[in-house]
Amino acid sequence: MPRPIRCRRIGFMPGVTYFKPTGIQLTNLQESVLTFAESEAIRLKDYLNVDQTKAAKKMRISQPTFNRLLSSARKKIADAIVNGKAIKIQGGNYKMVTPRGRNFGRGRGRMGGPLAAGPGGVCKCPSCGYEESQIRGQPCNQKKCPKCGTLMVRK
Numbered sequence: 433m434p435r436p437i438r439c440r441r442i443g444f445m446p447g448v449t450y451f452k453p454t455g456i457q458l459t460n461l462q463e464s465v466l467t468f469a470e471s472e473a474i475r476l477k478d479y480l481n482v483d484q485t486k487a488a489k490k491m492r493i494s495q496p497t498f499n500r501l502l503s504s505a506r507k508k509i510a511d512a513i514v515n516g517k518a519i520k521i522q523g524g525n526y527k528m529v530t531p532r533g534r535n536f537g538r539g540r541g542r543m544g545g546p547l548a549a550g551p552g553g554v555c556k557c558p559s560c561g562y563e564e565s566q567i568r569g570q571p572c573n574q575k576k577c578p579k580c581g582t583l584m585v586r587k
């Protein structure tokens with residue numbers, strides 16, 4: 433049996449997994465297929481502007497690997513735009529990580545290691561940068577920073 437490929441950690445599941453250009457018959461339609469991991473790389477870097485080091489950490493992959501995912505995702509999206517292809521987002525090796533640290537879906541392969549964020553996550557003061565662990569069931573935005581009194585945000 434081949435060694436399972438390490439799966440990627442993703443923090444969201446796209447609600448839409450198929451993008452089709454109008455005016456093209458299905459029979460003539462070509463697809464550009466992105467993996468969930470690639471769409472996650474795009475989401476973190478290009479949509480949320482997370483820097484690459486942090487984004488790679490979130491996905492538990494090395495920076496070069498993250499960079500490869502990002503490049504291939506961008507290339508596929510560009511290919512779809514330039515050549516009028518549909519974009520399909522599917523599978524690959526992934527593990528769904530929710531904010532509470534539970535595993536939702538599981539792709540092929542297996543995962544090791546503890547989860548990145550502990551249960552509850554971290555609250556951060558947007559004003560002074562003070563951080564503390566979030567108390568389970570208590571949203572960060574209901575808590576004031578003990579240092580400066582600003583309402584905290586979820587990190």
Ligand SMILES: [Zn+2]
Nearest residue numbers: 557560577580
């Ligand atoms: Zn503060």
